[in-house]
Amino acid sequence: MNSKLIAPSMLAADFGNLQRDTEMVNNSDADWFHIDVMDGHFVPNISYGMPVIQAIKKHATKPLDVHLMIEKPERYIEEFAKVGADIITVHYESTVHLHRTLTQIEDAGCKAGVVLNLTTPVSVLEDILPKCYMVLLMSINPGFGGQKFEDITYDRVKKLRRMIDERGLDTRIEIDGGVTDKNIKQLVEAGADTFVAGSHVFKSEDQTKTIATLKTLANS
Numbered sequence: 001m002n003s004k005l006i007a008p009s010m011l012a013a014d015f016g017n018l019q020r021d022t023e024m025v026n027n028s029d030a031d032w033f034h035i036d037v038m039d040g041h042f043v044p045n046i047s048y049g050m051p052v053i054q055a056i057k058k059h060a061t062k063p064l065d066v067h068l069m070i071e072k073p074e075r076y077i078e079e080f081a082k083v084g085a086d087i088i089t090v091h092y093e094s095t096v097h098l099h100r101t102l103t104q105i106e107d108a109g110c111k112a113g114v115v116l117n118l119t120t121p122v123s124v125l126e127d128i129l130p131k132c133y134m135v136l137l138m139s140i141n142p143g144f145g146g147q148k149f150e151d152i153t154y155d156r157v158k159k160l161r162r163m164i165d166e167r168g169l170d171t172r173i174e175i176d177g178g179v180t181d182k183n184i185k186q187l188v189e190a191g192a193d194t195f196v197a198g199s200h201v202f203k204s205e206d207q208t209k210t211i212a213t214l215k216t217l218a219n220s
Contacts, residue, residue, distance in 0.1 A: 002172055002193040004218035005031035006211055007065050009176070009198030010056060011047055018052075021202070022059045028208045029215040032065040032087070034176070034196045037080075039070035042094050043142050050083045057084030067115060067176065067196075069142050070094065074101045081108035089113035089136050089174075092120060102131050113174070117142065118150060122160045132171050134194065135160060140177030149178025154190045161191025181210075184217050193218075 008030050013021040025033055033056060038047040047069075057064060063086035070076070073090040074097070080088055088105045092114050095101045105112035113134035114125060118141055125135060137160065139153040157173060164171045174194035175187055184195055197214055204210040 002170060004188060005194045006214050007032035007034035007194065007196050008201045008211060009034040009036060009196050011036040012198035012202040018055060019059050022056050024207055026061045028211040030211050032063045033060055035064055035066045037066060037068050037070060042071045043069045050079055054083040063087060067136060074104055077104045077108050081110050085110050087111040087113060089115045089134065091115045092124060093117055098128055122156055122163065129163060129167060129171060130169060134172040134174055136174040136176055138177055139175050149183055154186060157187060157190035157192050181213050181217055184214055188218050
C-alpha cells in the first residue's frame with residue numbers, strides 16, 4: 001500500500017513571504033509542494049506561472065507537484081519541466097489528446113498524472129490508467145481555494161481505487177479541495193493516499209503542527 005503523502009497548496013501561502021512559507025514546508029512533515037496553475041480560461045481564476053514556480057523551486061527541498069488548470073496544457077509542458085516541476089497533472093477535460101500529453105510529460109522527465117473535475121466519471125480513465133503515475137480527484141469545483149469539500153468524493157475514490165486494484169497498478173490517488181483533519185481519515189479509508197491542503201494549513205495558527213497532524217491521521 002502506498003504511503004500517505006501531504007502536499008500543502010502554495011496557492012494559500014503568503015506571497016509577500018514566499019521564501020518563508022517555502023522553508024516552512026521544507027522543515028515540516030509535508031512530502032510535496034502542490035502548485036496550482038490557473039489561466040483564467042479553463043477556470044475563472046488566474047494564479048501564477050513560471051517565474052513564481054522558479055522562485056519556489058529555488059528554495060524547495062521537496063518535489064513540486066504541479067497541477068495545470070489550463071486549456072491545452074500540452075503547449076507548456078516543457079517550460080514547466082524546465083522551471084522545476086517534478087510531477088505534472090493535467091485535466092482530462094483540458095486536452096484533446098490525453099495519451100500524447102502524458103507521454104509529453106514523461107518525455108520532459110516528469111511523472112505524469114490526470115485530474116478529473118468533480119462530476120467527470122472516473123470510468124473515463126479506464127484505458128489511460130496504466131499510464132498514470134497519479135490521478136487527482138477534485139473534491140471541489142476547481143478555480144478557487146477555501147471551498148467546502150464535496151461528499152460525493154468518497155464514492156468516487158472508492159470506484160477509482162477498485163479500478164486501480166483490479167489492474168494491479170500502484171497509481172496514486174490525490175485529493176484536492178477542502179481536505180482537513182476532519183475528513184482525511186475517511187478519505188484514506190475510501191482509498192486515497194495523497195492529500196492537498198491549502199487554507200487548512202496556511203490559515204492555521206501553527207502551520208507545521210497542522211501538517212504533522214494531517215500526516216499522522218493519514219498514516220494511522
